[in-house]
Amino acid sequence: xxxxxxxxxxxxxxxxxxxxxxxxxxxxxxxxxxxxxxxxxxxxxxxxxxxxxxxxxxxxxxxxxxxxxxxxxxxxxxxxxxxxxxxxxxxxxxxxxxxxxxxxxxxxxxxxxxxxxxxxxxxxxxxxxxxxxxxxxxxxxxxxxxxxxxxxxxxxxxxxxxxxxxxxxxxxxxxxxxxxxxxxxxxxxxxxxxxxxxxxxxxxxxxxxxxxxxxxxxxxxxxxxxxxxxxxxxxxxxxxxxxxxxxxxxxxxxxxxxxxxxxxxxxxxxxxxxxxxxxxxxxxxxxxxxxxxxxxxxxxxxxxxxxxxxxxxxxxxx
Ligand code: GLU
Ligand code: ZN
Numbered sequence: 001x002x003x004x005x006x007x008x009x010x011x012x013x014x015x016x017x018x019x020x021x022x023x024x025x026x027x028x029x030x031x032x033x034x035x036x037x038x039x040x041x042x043x044x045x046x047x048x049x050x051x052x053x054x055x056x057x058x059x060x061x062x063x064x065x066x067x068x069x070x071x072x073x074x075x076x077x078x079x080x081x082x083x084x085x086x087x088x089x090x091x092x093x094x095x096x097x098x099x100x101x102x103x104x105x106x107x108x109x110x111x112x113x114x115x116x117x118x119x120x121x122x123x124x125x126x127x128x129x130x131x132x133x134x135x136x137x138x139x140x141x142x143x144x145x146x147x148x149x150x151x152x153x154x155x156x157x158x159x160x161x162x163x164x165x166x167x168x169x170x171x172x173x174x175x176x177x178x179x180x181x182x183x184x185x186x187x188x189x190x191x192x193x194x195x196x197x198x199x200x201x202x203x204x205x206x207x208x209x210x211x212x213x214x215x216x217x218x219x220x221x222x223x224x225x226x227x228x229x230x231x232x233x234x235x236x237x238x239x240x241x242x243x244x245x246x247x248x249x250x251x252x253x254x255x256x257x258x259x260x261x262x263x264x265x266x267x268x269x270x271x272x273x274x275x276x277x278x279x280x281x282x283x284x285x286x287x288x289x290x291x292x293x294x295x296x297x298x299x300x301x302x303x304x305x306x307x308x309x310x311x312x313x314x315x316x317x318x
Contacts (some may be wrong), residue, residue: 004036004037004038004209005031005032005035005036005037005038005209005210006032006037006038006039006040006206006207006208006209006210007028007029007031007032007033007037007038007039007040007208007209007210007211007212008028008039008040008041008042008073008203008206008208008211009025009028009029009039009040009041009042009063009068009070009073010042010043010044010199010202010213011025011043011044011056011059012043012044012045012047012050012051013043013044013045013051013052013053013055013056013059014047014050014051014052014055015055015260016055016058016059016062016260016261016262017058017059017062017063017260017261018252018259018260018261019244019252019259019260019264019277019311019316020214020243020244020252021214022062022066022261022264022273022277023241023244023277023280023281024212024213024214024241025063025066025068026066026068026274026277026278026281026292026295027212027239027241027281027304028210028212028213029068029292029296030283030292030295030296030299031210031212031239031299031301032210033292033296034296034297034299034300037209037210038071038072039068039069039070039071039072039073040070040071040072040073040078040080040083040206040208041060041063041070041072041073041074041075041076041083042073042074042083042084042085042202042206043056043059043074043083043084043085044085044195044198044199045084045085045086046085046086046192046193046194046195046198047192048086048192051086056074056084058261060074060075062261062265065261065265065270066270066273066274066292067270067274067291067292067293068292072206080205080206080207085193085198085202088198088201088202089193091201091202091205092187092193092197092198092201095197095201095231096154096186096187096193096197098230098231099156099186099227099230099231102230104156104157104230105154105155105156105157105186106135106136106138106154106155106157106183107135107138107143107146107147107152107153107154107155108131108134108135108152108153108154108155108183108185109135109138109146109147109150109152110131110134110135110153111150114134115129115131128180128219129182130179130180130181130182131155131182131183131184132182133182133183135152135155136155136157136183150189151189151190151191152189153185153187153188153189154185154186154187155183155184155185155186156183156184156185156186156197156226156227157183158177158178158181158182158183158184158223158226159177159178160176160177160178160179161176161177161178162174162175162176162177163175163176163177163222163225163226165221165222165225165235165238167218167221167238167239167240168237168238168239168301169239169240169241169242169301169304169306170215170218170240170306173218173221173222174222175219175222177222177223177226180222181222181223184196184223195220196220196223196224196227197227199224200224200227200228200231200233201227201231203236204228204231204233208236209236209237210236210237210238210239211236211237211238211239212238212239212241213238213239213240213241214240214241214243215240215241215242215243215308216243217240218240221238221240239301239304241281241304242281242305242306242307242308242309243308243309244280244308244309244311245308245309245310245311246310246311247310247311247312247313249310252311258316259311259316264316267316268316269289270291271289271290271291272289274289274290274291274292274295275287275288275289275290276315276316278290278295280309280311280315281304281305281309282303282304282305283295283298283299283303283304287315
């Protein structure tokens, strides 16, 4: 057993936090802090088109408003910075070199249109895109020829192997790397590092032992566990928290402006927001106001609901 839990917030600054993000942040904070652990705030701004510094600043301010503080990271500093992924290029390059020395990377010249044509083919994966491995065996001469007019993406070769793990909320999970994930991109053709690589490299270097995040990322976990192994690091424990659904079953998204932190703060105090969320997730029997420290005193993962959560119409009335 490791002595101190290190949890993290890892928001993408592509919009204001909405209720689902707040729920993940609250549970991440409680998961670390209830046992006397530490929290790290890392801003995942790898996608230059969607990330904006003003959103990052707003997320920090909203977390502080909620009383979800962090011990290390953006805004407070620490020994494992920088805490903005866009400033960590050299660190990701070193990790990529490490994978390259193992002979596991190859350039992929497929265009978006070609990949799309494959996914449109009959029986091409149930919902999920699995790369065919088309560029895996291209020889040096052909690579040189293709490189002349296209910049390739870099893919990680995966073995035919089932990756198994136990999620703290979802239980036993398994995925076949070759048939269900496929060789995946670790660096895009525009040079941006892929989330799958960056998140693992950062969690390793920042000493993260507990990853709490939305269930929409459960599918990414086997690929990430494979990277942990290749980099010779012990993986953290994972808790993939339920998704929040609108009363009609739609997923809440950042586009749902009435439930983003701006709209919520105009109507409710931090204690009211936290109280309603704590009730919704099963941590308390009533939705009345509370604060983060009070929740930490009685927190247990046992109490957290495991199924998707439907937001009752009247809980946050417009
Ligand atoms: N940056 C990701 C997001 O905001 C979360 C990554 C993670 O928690 O692993 O969706
Ligand atoms: Zn390809």
